[in-house]
Amino acid sequence: MTDATAKPDGFYFEDMPVGRVLHSARSISMDRDRMIAFAAEFDPQPAHLSEAQAAESQFGQLCASGWHTGSATMRLVAETLVIARGGMGLGVEAMRWPRPVLPGDTLRVTIAVLAARPSRSQPGRGLVTIRTTTFNQHDLPVQELTSVVMMPMRSAG
Amino acid sequence: MTDATAKPDGFYFEDMPVGRVLHSARSISMDRDRMIAFAAEFDPQPAHLSEAQAAESQFGQLCASGWHTGSATMRLVAETLVIARGGMGLGVEAMRWPRPVLPGDTLRVTIAVLAARPSRSQPGRGLVTIRTTTFNQHDLPVQELTSVVMMPMRSAG
Numbered sequence: 001m002t003d004a005t006a007k008p009d010g011f012y013f014e015d016m017p018v019g020r021v022l023h024s025a026r027s028i029s030m031d032r033d034r035m036i037a038f039a040a041e042f043d044p045q046p047a048h049l050s051e052a053q054a055a056e057s058q059f060g061q062l063c064a065s066g067w068h069t070g071s072a073t074m075r076l077v078a079e080t081l082v083i084a085r086g087g088m089g090l091g092v093e094a095m096r097w098p099r100p101v102l103p104g105d106t107l108r109v110t111i112a113v114l115a116a117r118p119s120r121s122q123p124g125r126g127l128v129t130i131r132t133t134t135f136n137q138h139d140l141p142v143q144e145l146t147s148v149v150m151m152p153m154r155s156a157g
Numbered sequence: 158m159t160d161a162t163a164k165p166d167g168f169y170f171e172d173m174p175v176g177r178v179l180h181s182a183r184s185i186s187m188d189r190d191r192m193i194a195f196a197a198e199f200d201p202q203p204a205h206l207s208e209a210q211a212a213e214s215q216f217g218q219l220c221a222s223g224w225h226t227g228s229a230t231m232r233l234v235a236e237t238l239v240i241a242r243g244g245m246g247l248g249v250e251a252m253r254w255p256r257p258v259l260p261g262d263t264l265r266v267t268i269a270v271l272a273a274r275p276s277r278s279q280p281g282r283g284l285v286t287i288r289t290t291t292f293n294q295h296d297l298p299v300q301e302l303t304s305v306v307m308m309p310m311r312s313a314g
Contacts, residue, residue, distance in 0.1 A: 042228040045235055049246075058245050066246060067231045071199040071224040079200055088204075088215050089223060091253035097246075 007017050009086035013116065013126035013152035022111040024076040027137070030064055032103035038068040047078030064099035071109070072097065073134045076109045086125065087153040093129070093146040099136075106137045114146070167241035170273065170283035179268040184294070187221055189260035195225040212257040220249035226264070226300050227252065230291045233266045243282065243309040250286070250303040263291045271303065281313030291292035 037050030043065035046053035054062040061111055101107070115129040134143035195295035196205030200222035220258040258264070272286040285308055291300035 021253070038228075041232070043231045044236055058243055067224070067228045071222075071228065074200045074222070074224050075198070078200055086215055087253075091251070093250060094249065095252070096248035102229075128283075152266060 010082045010087070011085050011151065013118075013128065013151040015153050016113045016115055016128045016130075017022050017118055018113050020113045022080050024080045024109045026076075026079075027106040027108040028072050028076060029071065030068070030101055030103065030105045030107060032062070035062070035064045035068060035101075035103060038071075039065050043067055046083065059099055061100070061102065063102055064105075064144070066095075066097045069097065069101050069134065070145070072107055072133060073109055073143055073145065074128065076134075077111060077132055079143055080109065081149075083113055083149060084154075085148075085150050090127070090148045090150055093144065093148065094146045097143050098141055101136065102131070103143070104140070107134050109134050118153075119150065122150070124153050125150050126153055127151075166238045167244070168308065169241050170275075170285065170308040171311050173268050173270045173273055173285045173287075173308065175273055177270045179237050181237045183233075184263040184265040185229050185287060187225070187229065187258055187262045187298050189219070190220070190226060190258060191300050192221045192258075196222045197277045200224055216257055218257070218259065220259055221262075223252075223254045223300070224254075226251075226254065226258050226291065227302070229264055229283060230266055230289060230300055230302065233264070233290055233291075234268060237266065238268055238287070238306075239287065240306060241309050241311075243307075245307055247284070247305045248305055251304065253301065253304045258293065258299050262299070264291050264293060264299065266305055275310075276307065279307070282307050283310055283311050284308075285292075 003039045047057040047059040047063055048065045110133050112131045114131050119125040119127055129148050132145040133141050135143050171216040181210050204214040205222045208219045267290050269288045271288050275283055277281040284305055289302040293299050301311050
């Protein structure tokens with residue numbers, strides 16, 4: 001379910017029990033020129049810079065930098081899992097790119113709660129492990145990301 | 158050692174024994190306006206969008222999106238560890254941001270080889286686990302990244 005509108009003050013720890021799955025309300029289109037510009041700034045490797053260079057690369061075709069895919073995924077996560085005041089991402093436990101993102105692909109995400117527990121060091125907050133899967137328009141996964149976010153507890157007031 | 162110039166055809170598996178450490182030849186400056194523009198596109202959360210919004214956030218001050226730091230790190234890695242034809246990143250095993258990246262910080266990286274073994278599925282290639290630490294101008298770590306890259310073996314010709 002995607003019910004950001006039902007939580008005007010954002011999601012709390014209690015809103016993310018193990019097994020809950022959120023879906024992004026929209027998809028993001030990976031524009032060819034933006035892909036190339038991102039790569040020129042951050043990941044200037046042949047597969048990401050031009051069709052001609054990519055044809056000679058391991059990938060054989062122009063595809064997005066994994067960091068561009070990760071950043072586009074962050075945008076969808078930020079819109080889907082709006083964390084209440086006092087929340088933040090703590091880090092990434094794993095990130096994989098099982099297939100390339102091609103020009104014109106449109107990406108959406110699902111966010112599944114894998115684990116949730118109260119913080120030992122910060123009373124009133126909890127740590128939630130989420131698995132974010134990024135799908136292309138063919139419903140095939142292009143990125144699998146496991147990360148941990150700290151979320152405030154509603155019960156802490 | 159940073160000896161990309163000594164390897165005009167890029168690094169091979171054999172060039173990355175366990176314990177080797179590479180250092181980026183330069184640093185990247187994290188410009189305030191670029192930080193905000195990156196966040197507006199990919200990570201529109203209060204701590205990354207303006208000084209005023211950040212002051213009210215968990216961080217208390219404007220800081221870069223972790224994905225911006227990760228992408229800037231990728232740029233330095235791409236310049237430092239130029240992999241010979243047939244190489245590619247396979248994924249991330251862990252990424253953490255121990256302290257914020259602030260406007261005007263300059264980032265550099267070290268890349269340390271944690272493990273190296275021949276690929277079981279792809280003869281003539283090897284898998285190298287690297288730990289990339291991103292430091293600010295105070296020599297304090299702002300990102301710790303463990304990832305795996307596939308590299309061709311020189312001996313495979």
